[in-house]
Amino acid sequence: MTPYENFTFFIYLLIPLVPAVLLGILGATGRVRAAWILLSTLGMLQYIARPLDVLYQIVGYLLFQWILVRLYLAYRSRENGKNQVGVFYLMIVLSILPLVGVKLNPSVIALGFWQTVIGFIGISYLTFRTVGIIIEIRDGLIKDIRFLDFISFVLFFPTLASGPIDRYRRFITDLYKPLTRQEYGDLAVHGLDYIFRGFLYKFIIAYLINKYWLDPLNHAFGFLPTFQYMYAYSFYLFFDFAGYSAFAIGVSYLLGIKTPENFDKPFISKNIKDFWNRWHISLSFWFRDYIYMRFVLDSAKKKRFRNRYTAPYVGYFLLFGIMGLWHGIDLRYILYGLYHAGLMISFDFLDRKNRTWKFWGKGPMWDLLAILVTLHFVMFGFLIFSGRLV
Template sequence: MINLQPYENPMYFVYLVIALLPIMIAMLRGKQLHWYQTIVSFAFLLLAFGGVKWHEGIALIGYIIFEVVLVGAYFHYRQRENQTWIFCSAVILAIIPLVIVKVTPAVYGHPSLIGFLGISYLTFKAVQMVMEIRDGAIKEFDPWLTLQFLLFFPTISSGPIDRYRRFKADYERVPNPQKYLQLLDKAVWYIFLGFLYKFLLAYVFGTLMLPYVSKMALSYGGISWWLVAYMYVYSMDLFFDFAGYSLFAVGISYLMGIETPMNFNRPFSAVNIKEFWNRWHMTLSFWFRDYIYMRLVFFIMKKKLMKNRIAIANVGYLTLFLIMGFWHGLTWYYIVYGLYHALAIILCDVWLRYKKKHKDKFPSNRFTKLLAIFITFNVVCFSFLIFSGFLDKLLFHNIILR
């Protein structure tokens, strides 16, 4: 059996176009083909998790059964008795597989047997459902629709992270041919833009330039202009590669009549670090904001653990970005990356409050905006240098040479 990772091989897109044609024709005629969509999803999941990746496929099946049973059990139990400890237990159980997958390499030096491509995004979806059941936002549990939501194949590997209620509305809606034509137009644009990002620009920065500047930075050692070049080249590669994947996922979702939310919105045009996080990997940013930051802040205020609102916000930022750092991996540079962004946002808040209080002292014009964009861009690129782990490699290289 062949194995094709999502959006990595040109043949993947050939198979996609052939498989999605019946769905597209049906949508243009105002009809739904849920049964066929399910078959297509299964086929492409088989392509991604079959063949040499069969062990990941087994892990995915076990994981999905566990999460669907957990969400369903919590929904039905909550109808009888709403207790906080049951809710907390459900959330903890939902994230345990992801924690095991993240911790195992750091502890044992090899990947976890229960790991598979996209486990993070599926976990975020499952936890989201538990929390929205707790809030009363999800009023009924449909196992089949939950499976469709969790296993929606265009977004399974790299997001974006959709919301259950939004997905459900699109999935159940009888398509309007005129509306679908607009989605089709956007889908084609996003897919072609994704090709530009992923297969041209990311190739130039990641395959052609990055190995060279990496080699030169290591040969010079320490702080050099080659290290600065590496920082910028890596940042561009990271953006175009990830944004290209996201555009593919959104475009394919649109072809299937599902308006998956966008993941990037010109992040390098942000004028401060807070705005950057409203533009970069937006579905992840908003997920962490809604399900971690806001709930933590509300908990602190409700329990009156702290009185100062600024201090509460800062504790929220530190907690949020530390969790984000640990989520990326149990290495010092991921944790420092998280702390770096928490500190950057805290300082940004200080600056914005000061600027608001003394607004007469600070002009607002095109030059100041460009300066703010330039500063933010460099603050972000330096964080990506930390994130890349290259500083760790550079330090190790220098120690070996000496």
Template sequence: MHVAPQIYFSRCISDDSEWQGRPGQPGQVAVIPYADFTYFVLLLYAAVPTLILGLLGRAGWRWALLVTVAMLLVQYHESLYVRPHFPVREIWIVLGFAAWQWLTVRVFARAGARAGWLFYGALAISLLPLAAAKLVPLVSPKSQFGFLGISYITFRALDVVFCLRDEVIAAPGATDFLMFLFFFPTISAGPIDRYRRFLTDWKRKRTRAEFLADLDGAVHRFFRGLFYKFIVAALIKQHWLEPAARSGSFGALLSYMYAYSFYLFFDFAGYSAFAISLSYLFGIHTPENFYQPFLARNIRDFWNRWHITLSFWFRDHVYMRFLLAAARGKWFRSLNTAAILGYFLAFGLMGLWHGIEPHYIIYGLYQATLLSGFHIFSDWNKTRHYWRDGFLSNALAVFITFHFVCFGLLIFSGRIGAPPLQHYFAEIEQADCHEISGWVWDKYKPKAPVSVELWDGEEYLITISANQFRQDLVDAGYGNGRHAFRFETPPPLKDGHSHRIRLRVADRGIDLPTTQRVIVCR
């Protein structure tokens, strides 16, 4: 009997989000932070002792370090195939990355010089593992290099290099540096903290009253995360986003644009709320990442509200540094020219940070174009006062900005020009004069049996339920394995003529093209 093909589960935090991941192995589901309630059960082993120690005034940095190490060992326990047929435990790659970043920072800190080729060399060396993680799969598709959260951790390491360059910090100690990089609540999806801010919280001893204040903030954000991700985002995904993605019409694409924008916000903001909540429990006041982004009056205001820690990172470390260098070097006659080029530099790099796929790069350039256009308009409006503040003008500004933002997120999603999403997987494995058998699986309802209709051309024959168990389907990752069917070939197909049969999802009218077969019973 034909065995169902293997499928690969993604290590991405969300199917549609911008968070960094890597492919897993067939039939394995990785430990993905905040993705489902299994992870929260795991967190109880860390949270309950932390609550007790906090109430006793003993939940200090050593405890946070111990819990972080334990969580990293659990989260990165799988194997990666750095080359085909050459598995390596993911934790060894994480440790290698940690050593690489620590040596880079240590050598740069001891070198004395803070500018010139040494600084740019330190940046390049720090970025090298991230570049490899993105490029290796292109060169060797079956090879894996990288780990969940590598993009966020790399930017934290770069923040330390920038701080050393600006001489605003001393050479960091190994424990402080590595804890900043790998603090487990924020390792996979941010927010992107800054080293100087993190250090003020890291070894600060909290009183019982301070712990209770942090606990209050943690509980508030935790329930906000539950509401955002597991209620609002889940409902949007099930009842709006996924149905819109199954159609190829323009109206469906427009609907998908709005659905994806709201889904991405509530899903990502929910993750951020969980990360900040858990950080507060350990005394780390990780900064907020979202503030009512869809109420922004212009695109600049939007980037002060959306993925705040990332946009501010690019603002401080890329955009402002470029402007200062351009002003000091008198590279351009006009500062407006420098500002516009700075937008394209910063957001072009932001697009590449998300991924090297074309839609990410186009998304970055699109945002740079919007910011440049707004920069030119606002500069022009200062003297002409064409656009004035007022209730109606502000409401119109929010409306216009919202739609520019939604279109940008549609670009980011990669759905423009993409075919409708296929969520039914099916195959007729045997079709002869005695029986017809195969399997049908619904990706969005992975444990539910699917009722399908057998059609002969345009003639309906019979409805059957794909609810029989097969172990090979379980092994391949198809739900609980109860997705197979087997039934006697209907009499109308036994007339000696050629019949082109196919399956169609019952009550939905969705044809399953992979099930087309020709049967002749003489």
């Protein structure tokens, strides 16, 4: 069962949310709320992870990742284990191995009298969370992890399927943070606002776009239908995904967890860098912090490149190449990643040249033009992502 896809799911949501609201109103301690979040996560997992073999896969995956985390924590606690980079990379490879296997070969295997597809909904986002933990252990930011906290963080049911992607230390701080009635009340009001926004985005706007604009274009071909499809698909993708994210954030707030924002008016971005600070924020910031910045800083430290712009440009191809492959190994995803790497490099180059050539001015009209230009470059990227051109 995919979360937030139908109204039946919201009926089931009342089971964990009603007690959570009562605990918040009564001013329950952080430990009591944390215990309820754990129980709610385990309970909702049995509903989301259907059929039963999917639940077995998730449990097996969780135990595998937990063993990796504990082994690496034990290794890092040893004096000679603090500077061994090879073990760190080995742990990263092992952690992403299940995801790589699913992306490359979603096999079907026989289990008794039935068959199952290897892989389950949300495995990508679970992998981000566990890899983030391993990286922060390497950085010395995480010294120890309790198994129950690990479960609550990795399997946190409001964000299980498609994020937003949280960070372990921030999540645990919220998990045990004591909230007064007033503080919880403010959080709950914001949570309800997110949930109503989710209904507006996903079940009204996205539904209408898909039914009356996008779907008819699926059967029309040629330049003009494809041009219209670019707009329809882009707006549908935003409202559908932003609606899902609003639901996830709103439910998290009702549980007392301030899950990070995922969208911030991305279609008014003035350039492509601004867009990636507004679109799928938790994902883009995760890739930025854990891949791009580390590559650039390590390249500077080891003096890999003579030209100071080479490292960030190679970093963009690494960043967006991996992001494209994360979506899948189809050609459209690879092209989408390379396209955005090219956009980032092109913008950086033109932005630097503009300081001397002055071909782009400042002011409201220039800002409006920048928004329109950026919007169309972004939407063309979504057209590539949709597979319509490939």
